[in-house]
Amino acid sequence: MTQQTDVVVVGGGQAGLAAGYHLRRQGGLDFTVLDAEAAPGGSWQHMWDSLHLFSPAEHSSLPGRLMPAQAGETYPDAVHVVNYLTDYEKRYGLPVQRGTRVDAVRRDAGRLLIETDSGTWRARAVISATGTWSRPFLPAVPGREEFTGRQLHTVNYRWPTDFAGQRVIVVGGGNSGAQIAADLALDGRIEVTWVTQRPPRFLPDDIDGRALFDVATARRRALDAGHTDTGGVGSLGDIVAVPPVRAARDAGLLAARPMFARLAADGVRWADGSAVGADAVIWCTGFRPALSHLAPLDLRGPRGRIPTDGTRVLGEPQLHLLGYGDWTGPASATLIGVGRTARDAVREVTGLLT
Missing domain, CATH: 3.50.50.60 (FAD/NAD(P)-binding domain)
Structure with missing residues (x-):
């Protein structure tokens, strides 16, 4: 049986939780968050053991809830982030359905049909927040198949x-x-x-995520205002x-x-x-956006990227992309940066549906 709702958020990591927070706060729309992971924490639960954030806890928070400091650490580790995201999801009662992999999103009589490995949903709008961790990039280097190690x-x-x-x-x-x-x-x-x-x-030793977020935001505002591109974070290092x-x-x-x-x-x-x-x-060669579930919508542009205006997909106004980097909002792939972009996406979705 197909389940009906107003909004489906695909992905329950930091971007999906930020979207859920704003949907809950905005009110008026039914929504659910579908997440392929078996436990809370998104990609943070899979990070390497020594990884720490670039910013102190108070500058690494999702909307509505400051991340508490980690005892003995200026920059929290990945386990602390997972605990924070777990608490965040519970604190706001976000309707996350775990262990649910979204295989495809299709158009269906003015709605979007979301096909998963455990059933089908029909929604008036979709916010895709699947990130990049599940799609690592490996360069085509000669001899890669020859190496025996x-x-x-x-x-x-x-x-x-x-x-x-x-x-x-x-x-x-x-x-x-x-x-x-x-x-x-x-x-x-x-x-x-x-x-x-x-x-x-x-980067200079005194530069951390706080300054990087400010630089990324200033760059986006300058570009939106038609000013010359200063290079943003990339100009610093x-x-x-x-x-x-x-x-x-x-x-x-x-x-x-x-x-x-x-x-x-x-x-x-x-x-x-x-x-x-x-x-x-x-x-350590980076990632690509995990967007294979959107392939049935045939949205990719000439260079392979889905054209957007902010987070809204130009070829499908019922679809928003959230948390994939500056492409879908300044610093939107970061804990502190995704909240503002999620707020704007939810406002657009609410305006479309109400």
């Missing part, structure tokens, strides 16, 4: 003890690459080679110097090498003929 992505990394006594290549010049390279290098039992596409750019990264950098353990030309059976090779042996390669 272990290959894994950021999503599969947990702790350095898995690599004790091994030679590890870490690929990627962003925050994940720097943090995982630092985590491994500081262990002392691992031979780490950090490889980046361009020389790594560390690529890597936040959180304490472990700073410690590894200052100890000389984060000297990056340029990107290699290919993988071989026993390691990596550069164009000049130099080589490094490896037992494992960790690809």
Whole structure:
């Protein structure tokens, strides 16, 4: 039997919870949140053991509820974030249906039909908030199939003890690459080679997520007003110097090498003929938006991205995309940034349906 509701939110991580908060606060619409995870916390429950936020707790909060400080930590760890999201969901009584994977969204006589692995929903509007964690990106590097060691992505990394006594290549010049390279290098039992596409750019040590959010917001406002693009966060650097990264950098353990030309059976090779042996390669090469459930709507533009005005999809006004990065709102892939974008999305949905 098909269940009926006004709004379906796809995804119960930080973006989905922010949307649920504003739907609850706005009132007047029935809604449900469908989440594929078996437990609360979104992608935070799958992060590596040493990961910490870039900002203090009070600057890493969803709307309506400050994140409490974590004892002994300036920057909370991922477990603290999961506990916060779990409490947040319970505090606001958000109707999250867990263990429900959305397979497809289709048009159906003026409504949207949401097909899941446990039944079908029919809604007047959909807010897609599935994030990117479930869609890791691996570059097409020559020889990747030849390498006989272990290959894994950021999503599969947990702790350095898995690599004790091994030679590890870490690929990627962003925050994940720097943090995982630092985590491994500081262990002392691992031979780490950090490889980046361009020389790594560390932000000043006093810059954290608070300043990054302000810069991203100012950039979006300037662009909306027709001013020249200042480059936003990207103009400052690529890597936040959180304490472990700073410690590894200052100890000389984060000297990056340029990107290699290919993988071989026993390691990596550069164009000049130099080589490094490896037992494992960790690809910290980013993610793509997890939007395969929207494929039946045929919304992608010429470059593969779904065109939007803010969060509203131009080809389907009953659909909003939330939390996929600056594309769908300044800093909307962050805890502190998604609240404002979620508020605007819910206002638009409410205006459309009431």
